[in-house]
Amino acid sequence: MSENDDELFLMVNLFPRNTGLPMTVWAGPSGGARRAARIRVSTRRGDRMDIRDTAAVAIEPVPQLVAGRLSADDLAAVASWIDLNRVALLAYGDGEIDGLEMTHAARRIWR
Numbered sequence: 001m002s003e004n005d006d007e008l009f010l011m012v013n014l015f016p017r018n019t020g021l022p023m024t025v026w027a028g029p030s031g032g033a034r035r036a037a038r039i040r041v042s043t044r045r046g047d048r049m050d051i052r053d054t055a056a057v058a059i060e061p062v063p064q065l066v067a068g069r070l071s072a073d074d075l076a077a078v079a080s081w082i083d084l085n086r087v088a089l090l091a092y093g094d095g096e097i098d099g100l101e102m103t104h105a106a107r108r109i110w111r
Helices: 003-010 072-093 099-105
Strands: 012-014 025-027 038-042 054-058 064-067
Touching: 012 099, 025 072, 038 072, 054 072, 072 099
Parallel strands: none
Antiparallel strands: 012 025, 025 038, 038 054, 054 064
């Protein structure tokens, strides 16, 4: 198992029906990483979960695309979701809450 596999194992998958986004997102602990807190976002709409087809979106200081591609509309929706869930995403990233607590704390955007 590679370091990247370990990262995937620790990530929480959130489907569109729970986030209000048109695609699946993954949130994970930073694990002491020096990079800014971020989430992974599927570039395909729906409940697909192929980590090879994702974009990385930074949580702080403001949501912004840091790797991959998303349409302007999808990035705007993801940014709104991050803004709504910033506290929970950062708490999970810092290991202050676990995956179950993260899923309970995450709020759905209504579009």
